[in-house]
Amino acid sequence: MTHPFLTERSRGFLPSPVRDVWEASMQPGMISLAGGNPDLSLGDLDWVAEHAARLVREQGPTVLQYGSGTGTTALREAIVRLMAAEDVAADPAAIQVTAGSQLALDLVTKVLCEQGDTVLVEDPTYVGALGTFGGAGLRVEHVAMDAEGLVPAALEERIRHLVAEGRRPRMLYTIPNFQNPSGATLSERRRPQIVELCRAAGIPIVEDNPYGMLTTTPHAHVALHELDPEHVIYLGTFSKVLSPGLRVGWAAAPGWLRRPLQLAAEATVICASPLAQELAAHFVLERPFEAEIARAAAVYAERAEAMRAALAPVLPAGATLSRPQGGFFSWLALPEGWSADALLDAAIDERVVFVPGAAFRAPGEGGGELRLAYSFESPERLAEGARRLGRALARVSAARPA
């Protein structure tokens, strides 16, 4: 990466440890607690197949052609309906469709941040956001979380400190529900506090909500976007509830952001695939999507419990395992002095993989934490994975100096 033509900022596109572990996860016999993949067998793939064929046959010259830069009318209306099912109000005019919500984050970054600017993220945070921000040449500041999510006092202190340094953050990136990677959910009482702190400091919030509907206790929390639609940009996706391979996500944006966001979208990808957009739209408009998503959420919850039950007896004293209320991930904090990297080596020997917690922080900040995904494997395989992880923990423990 030292070729003279390459930019300094291109070094910020960090290799994703999730991707590196993904290589290991493809080995035969491996049980993966690594990737955040949805289980597509929970959906109706025959419907997708037939519907894709029907869309091409009946509307081929439209759905296979260039489309609107903001997204198709049907999809923008469908997204509003999907958000309403999660108690988030939006107008179709607010919806900017993107080729996956990762792209929505890229576009928002382009419009809100200059190279060298500072952004706030949770500690830990989504690894893909670190890549987007790093490649944009931004300075990333982590803010502490606990079991109730982002800590308002820590946020306030960090903002004060940065503003005093002349580095007012350009945005706060947060995943309030069933966070990736920690599984934590921002508590109800903290939500208005976070929103108010950012509003007072003149810092827009990017609220990323890929997992919000994947819970057995829906309607439990108000969206930040509901609390302040003028300062909170909401990101959503079909990746976890329908299909990641369609690459359809969106931003619900305040009025002042819509036109710049549309122009950024057109300059980056022209448009999202109209065929994929119409498939996603019809999933919402023609199917009992709420019931289907609730069924999938129950399956994921069962898997979370299966993994948890099997892990409990094998964890070392002092380890803590988060108990997420939804989503795909649990967060395991090992006792002081343990190394997640050393554990990963032993785990791969035992044929189980996970992502070390250091992946979810800016470089140099490591630790003895790991993300465990339960979304993709069966309860039986998750339990077996937990037993394998237990053997890896025992081996690493035996190798440690007393």
Place this chain on the structure above:
Amino acid sequence: MTHPFLTERSRGFLPSPVRDVWEASMQPGMISLAGGNPDLSLGDLDWVAEHAARLVREQGPTVLQYGSGTGTTALREAIVRLMAAEDVAADPAAIQVTAGSQLALDLVTKVLCEQGDTVLVEDPTYVGALGTFGGAGLRVEHVAMDAEGLVPAALEERIRHLVAEGRRPRMLYTIPNFQNPSGATLSERRRPQIVELCRAAGIPIVEDNPYGMLTTTPHAHVALHELDPEHVIYLGTFSKVLSPGLRVGWAAAPGWLRRPLQLAAEATVICASPLAQELAAHFVLERPFEAEIARAAAVYAERAEAMRAALAPVLPAGATLSRPQGGFFSWLALPEGWSADALLDAAIDERVVFVPGAAFRAPGEGGGELRLAYSFESPERLAEGARRLGRALARVSAARPA
């Protein structure tokens, strides 16, 4: 666009006049010489429909899931075969698949250019590239073209001037074949000159080739990438030969660029749709794609001639119309003192639209030129469009001071 949260660079995401004219083109009865849309009725949409359904039925859990950040193995091999049909050698390992080639340009820009850097483009150039570069906060320098394409002496002089100012360009963006918007093709003798000039100055070239196969005289020109694979990044797309709505394009990159480009792709969109990728791959691997593309090229050539023949009698003295050897566009230069914007107003009254030439230059540089697309309408409609343009020209001429 003056909200305090918005960045300075976001103003560089210029509204595309192509999009603005697109609105007009949707009016009933309008003949559009504006958009660069392929005519999808030339392809086999039934095959696309059946094949999409088959892919989902047989490989749903794979093609609807997250995929490789570089692209599927089948597609990267198919792209190599497609490029070989155009006499361009590449290795599958060199291929970075992207969600359309617009995204490839965004990724290359991220990896090669810091905010504030200078890039070289043709005069005129592709409007979408101006959006990408503007939104990246780059300074765009146009280099003169003539009927043989980019002028080497002008390029040399511009590089010398910029280097003397401490603004060494970070890349040259060029469309050597049937350029959008001018229709010009870089002559065979100039190709090694352009490559050598840039190599000597340490400036990588981005060679965008969306239209290369859409000609009735294939194999006429060597690709710049063939002349210097280490310094020329080649961009290709399925948008003009199969479907823009699938959003599948690629970059063929030198070794030093591959890893940064992959990381940039993952940080921007995670991956391109595996379903769309496999559809594109099978178009190449399972169908007589060369014959199909050649048939489409003959249809487009016939349309170019139909438009040209109908325009010839209605153009004012001193106007010149380019005669492209392929692609989708002709370039009409009106005599000194004419305004393409005034002509557009009159043309819309006559129910025909085109894109004024100013769209293809950095802001402030207008002119009496226009891009005429012949790809989408039938020969009869193109001829009628030319007659309507003739009436608009007559009206504007009558209104001009003597």
